[in-house]
Amino acid sequence: MKAVVKSSPEDGVAGTEVRDCPSPRPGSGEVLLRVAAAAICGTDKHIYHWDPSIQDKVTPPRIYGHEFCGFVEEVGPDSEQSGLAAGDYVSAEMHVVCGYCAQCRRGDGHICANTRILGLHGDGAFAEFVKVPAANVIRLDPRYVPLRVGAFLDALGNAVHTTQVVDMAGKSVAITGFGPIGAMAAAIAEHSGASRIIVTDVSDAALETAREWATRKGFPHLSAYNVRSASDEMRQQIRDETDGGVDVVLEMSGAAAAINFGLDIVRMGGFLSLLGLPSGHSLTIDNYTRNVIFKGVTLQGIIGRRMYSTWQRMLSLLRGGLDVEWIVQAEFEGLEQFHDGMKKFDRHEALKVVFFPEGRAASEKRLAASN
Ligand code: ZN
Numbered sequence: 001m002k003a004v005v006k007s008s009p010e011d012g013v014a015g016t017e018v019r020d021c022p023s024p025r026p027g028s029g030e031v032l033l034r035v036a037a038a039a040i041c042g043t044d045k046h047i048y049h050w051d052p053s054i055q056d057k058v059t060p061p062r063i064y065g066h067e068f069c070g071f072v073e074e075v076g077p078d079s080e081q082s083g084l085a086a087g088d089y090v091s092a093e094m095h096v097v098c099g100y101c102a103q104c105r106r107g108d109g110h111i112c113a114n115t116r117i118l119g120l121h122g123d124g125a126f127a128e129f130v131k132v133p134a135a136n137v138i139r140l141d142p143r144y145v146p147l148r149v150g151a152f153l154d155a156l157g158n159a160v161h162t163t164q165v166v167d168m169a170g171k172s173v174a175i176t177g178f179g180p181i182g183a184m185a186a187a188i189a190e191h192s193g194a195s196r197i198i199v200t201d202v203s204d205a206a207l208e209t210a211r212e213w214a215t216r217k218g219f220p221h222l223s224a225y226n227v228r229s230a231s232d233e234m235r236q237q238i239r240d241e242t243d244g245g246v247d248v249v250l251e252m253s254g255a256a257a258a259i260n261f262g263l264d265i266v267r268m269g270g271f272l273s274l275l276g277l278p279s280g281h282s283l284t285i286d287n288y289t290r291n292v293i294f295k296g297v298t299l300q301g302i303i304g305r306r307m308y309s310t311w312q313r314m315l316s317l318l319r320g321g322l323d324v325e326w327i328v329q330a331e332f333e334g335l336e337q338f339h340d341g342m343k344k345f346d347r348h349e350a351l352k353v354v355f356f357p358e359g360r361a362a363s364e365k366r367l368a369a370s371n
Contacts, residue, residue, distance in 0.1 A: 002357065003063045004126035004338045011050050018338050021063065024123065024131040026076030031084055031134045033092065036363035037151035038068035038125045039328070040345045040353045042179075047120070048342050053277075057120045065126030066094040066119030069140060069150025071366050079134035089140045089370040091153045092132040093311065094118040094125075095304050109307040110161075126335060128357045138311050142367050144318045148328045151354045152180075153314065156324060157305035159184035160314045162250050162273045165300045168192035172242040175199050176227075176262050177253030177276060178206040180351040183327050185250045186210065186222075191322045196221045198238055198246060200261065201253075202228040205348070213326070230261055238265045245270060252276045256283040263291040270295070275302040328352045333359050 007017040026032040046054045047064050058064070072088040084090070097104055097112035104112050118124050118132060140150055149156070159181045173189045175182045178201045189197050199210040199222065207224040214222035223241060225234055239245050245267030251259055254276030262272055263285065285292065292299070305311060318324075329350035332341050334357060341353040356363055 001128035002335050003128070004065060004335055006047055006058055006060045006062045006064050008060050009050055009055070012048065013339055015050055015060070016048055016338070018335050021127065023129050026074055026079070026131045028076060028078045029134055030076040030131050031072055031079055031082070031137055032074040032076065032129055032131050033070040033090065033137070034073040034129055034366075035068050035070040035125050035127060035357050036366065037070075037147040037360075038065050038355050038357065039152040039155070040065075040341060041067050041152075041155055043120070044126075045342070045345060054120065057117070062120070063123040063127050063130075064119050065124040066117060067152045067154040068092075068125035068130070069145070069147060069153065070125075070130070071370060072137075073129060075134070076131075082134035082137065084134060084137060084139075087366070087370055089142050089145075089150075089367060091138050091140055091150055093136045093138065093305065093307060094132070094154060095307075096122075096133055096136060097307065110304040115304075126338065126355070138308070138315075140315070141319070142370055145315070146325060147356070147360070147363055147367060148325050148331070148354055149318065151328070152352055153311075154305070155181055155352075156184050157310050157314055158275060158302070159188055160317065161305050161310045162252075162275045162302045163188045163192065164306065164310060164313060165273050165302075166248045166271050168194045168248075170195050171247040172196040172198070174238070174246040174249045174262060174265060176249060176251050176258040177201060177255070178210045178224075179252060180327055181275065182250075182252040183209070183213070183351055184324055185252065186213065187322060187324050187327075188317060189250075190217060190219050191317060191320070196223070196242060198222075198242070198265075199224045200227045200258065202226065203348070209351070217323075227258065227261055230257070235261075235264050242267070244268075247271065248273065250275070254278045259283065260286045260291075263287070263295075263297065266295070266297055268295050269297065271298045271300070273300050273302055328354050330354070331356065331360070
């Protein structure tokens, strides 16, 4: 089968090959999936560029990619209990957790101490086939999850998890960073009844994308701020338009400036849901006494997706009409043009880039036959 392989510990074209690999065989408790559509994630970009942040997690050669949907090709031995059958339309949670550590036993599998991520620690989905534990497979309904959305449920799950910690209805919501997950979070907030959405970014193009989306949705309560040179007037304006400060900040950027900006504009007793990763291990919180302690805010770190309440909520939001398909802004037939797709993602020319390993038409045909 064709696959995208991190072939050597080097940056860019030198370290990634699209080549023929043996198809995986499903072992006990595993299922073999035929990949219909797969999307590039920020983590894949780090793997592609062999950033220091992932060097201890990936050992080449490794097939990468962990956002995808596809069809059950073969159910391995001892997987009958899953009820899965050849042809089923599915996605999969690619964090494989142990089930035995203290977190798993508490029902917090998303922070399992022994998490293995397929596409990093094991082979992933930029391929024609991928094998996954049957327990991690999620059945999808083709009426509500088109291939182009099924391709990035992993990332959409991150966005859902970020919004899952607070009821969004009637709340003012600030989203710091309008990349793909920021865009998904905005869509979820709007869909969930947020009264106002404030988007901050350092890119005028990203803010323009946010404004265009709000106009298209007919959502008049969006304001977008370029925080490259954030001023006290800007902070005051946001407090004024939110009756004293925003109820909840969804932090997507990992930038210290954005996190501090979020703490400045959040209301007393407000909430910050933190998904973005800083480039280093540390960052400085300004006015910690005033902005964190005296304000009485809650900070919630977000990692992965809750297993499996995030998936259930995500599929429920999609059934209810959550519109995120527009976030796919580039698609490619096959995997051969992987480098071109990565270039587009790198240059922020597309929020999401999707590949159809077998070709879109062939996968649409399978989709139509799947129910
Ligand atoms: Zn565990």
